[in-house]
Amino acid sequence: MTQELAGKSAVVAAGAKNLGGLISTHLAARGANVLVHYNSDASEPDADKTVAAVEAAGSKAAKFQADLTVPANIVELFDAAVAAFGSVDIAVNTVGKVLRKPITETTEADYDSMFAINAKAAYFFLQEAGKRLEDGGRVVTIVTALLAAFTDGYSTYAGSKSPVEHFTRAAAKEFGERLITVNSIAPGPMDTPFFYPQETPERVEFHKSQGLGGRLTRIEDIAPLVDFLVTDGGWVTGQTIFANGGYTTR
């Protein structure tokens, strides 16, 4: 593997497991040091495994636990990366929460939680990346292919991910002065434990039928796009890139 990110450092929010875990190890395989963020105590063993995998690839790693709906915690996250590695060049945010519920049943608490995790945390993560990244840095946020869907049930999920597109556009313009690129990636329904609880077996089959080859998106379909954006993809900025085997388009 080419060490094209040798000497660079990354913060991966929700970088311990599933998609974020794979992104952490991909960045390490290309030579980057990685600060592996995790949220719940239950994710700590995943964070430990990912830190070990990053170190096994020859890079430096550290773990950091935080609820990123609190902006002060995002400041501490970047502080921790600077303390561990000296500087930060790459910031990837894979934090998310899903809910499938009719609008008429959605509570204020549901709404507040969804927007705190999917929109507020994403906004303040971008803000801190804009303050802390080195010139020429790269920022990626994970959104959802539902941003191009016309469907029921996901009002607060798609609704709270969709502002990230506009945050991304503004950040790309504002941080572009320092040649920092900012993009979002929109995966299709992805084969991780995040996807299944709110779906029925019949709906899972339908989602599969809508993707190339009759399958769901895999985390292995998405991590290479992050690799591209943080290496050779410097001419791509302000975009939402849909990667979903043709599930939705616009």
Ligand SMILES: NC(=O)c1ccc[n+]([C@@H]2O[C@H](COP(=O)([O-])OP(=O)(O)OC[C@H]3O[C@@H](n4cnc5c(N)ncnc54)[C@H](OP(=O)(O)O)[C@@H]3O)[C@@H](O)[C@H]2O)c1
């Ligand atoms: N799986 C899919 O079908 C699918 C499709 C399209 C897009 N996505 C998006 O892809 C991203 C990764 O999802 P995944 O499938 O890999 O599942 P995942 O591992 O469950 O990712 C969600 C992550 O968000 C973290 N998180 C939740 N609340 C948080 C908070 N308050 N502060 C900080 N972190 C918090 C979770 O940490 P804890 O578990 O420790 O709380 C978890 O690591 C998400 O943004 C998701 O919206 C997923």
